[in-house]
Amino acid sequence: MKITLDSEKCQGHGRCYALAPDLFDSDDEGYALLLAADGVVPEGMEEAATLAADNCPEYAITVEA
């Protein structure tokens, strides 16, 4: 599964790093940082990745199976 974060769209709602803390962290200002730098979701984290995408109010996260 591939995952992307569009940092231009991120407004720091903080849903992704709350729901998928192994995939996302926040910077000091609350904007999201994608931890899977190569854009590949590690095995077993697909559900968390989908949850993060499905709860972003800005549609800033996309996942592709």
Next chain:
Amino acid sequence: MTDLKPAPAPDWATEFDHTSDAYAAVAPQVWEELRGTCPVAHSEAHGGVWLPTRHEDIAAIAHDTEHFSSEGVIVNVFKPEGLAPMGYAPPITSDPPFHADARRLLLPAFGPKAIASLEEGARASCQELIDELLADLGPDGDVVDVARAYAQHIPVRVIADMLGLPKEDGDRFRLFIHRIIEKPGEYSGTLAPEDTLLYYLTTHLTRRRNEPPQDDLIGFLLSTEVDGQPLTNEHIFGTIALLIIAGIDTTWSAIGASLWHLAQHPEDRRRLVDDPAVLPFAIEEFLRFYAPVTMARIAATDTEIGGCPVAKRDWVMLPFPAANRDPEAFEQADEFVIDRQRNRHVAFGLGIHRCLGSNLARLELTVAVDEWMKRVPDFELASDDPSTVRWSTGQVRGPRELPIRILRTEDAR
């Protein structure tokens, strides 16, 4: 007037007044009706105001800072003019490019890591309030107004502490908020100067400037610099006013509405007790279904909303709670689903003005519901008569009087 017969329902598409009790009592039904019949409604109230109710239109306006200015965010017949780009309460009233620096200053203090450190204090505060209200019930009492005895106190204590203002001033803060948000314009020119927020803050800031610096948000704003320059007095004053006004009755409303829901839904109370892992999802669903805040903008140019022409300087409301119930954006939009997995709700707005205090509001709501359910797992509305629950008027919606009957309590641990 002693006529208690209800007035005929207004034609919501043309006669809505969001500061009226009639609108406050049934606002979600108004939004639903309008979304089907007149998705961009207009009323002559408050000098004329637009009310879009579709998620798509509300999101488009929130993201469009070119055509919609934040110079005014509380719909009021006195329309701010000539204050852009800072506005009277930066950064909420600021437009680009001023907005970015004014917001960046504050983000770290309201970021997830800084806010997480407040959890212990917030929990202790909730526990203390519950202990007090249960003790005040007396041996036979079982009815308490949770909006007044519980929900309203939680955000006051936290924000007063962050700012470095005395929490005993909570009653005054709530009075300022009532005048500014619930009944905008109504008190204009009728107040003694020393009863105003302006006087309160001016006095406080003058004193703080003469005292040694303190490690709180007011101390930070007094000492910080942007591009090597200290903040102007207007900026400091406006930001502190914003933090007092925006952080209190919003969260009070969300806590109250959540308890109002739980009082009427034993199955959701049971789920929270039996399955604590559902709490974070429940909190987001409370925020979606009972989002308290409607923002506003002033059209910066002649423009349009969903094909509807809007003139430069017109007021436009952004009812985020209406967007949250749009079936085009949410599955089962009109149902409260306690473990909803896909929830892109916009309770905290969208775009560059996303609520600065969203992490704090979430923490307070989570802790308030969690601590309440641990001590009072069963409760119901004290009366079947819906008029015993009073909803606030204006752009922040939540129960201001909420009498409930306590059915069962658990001992404090």
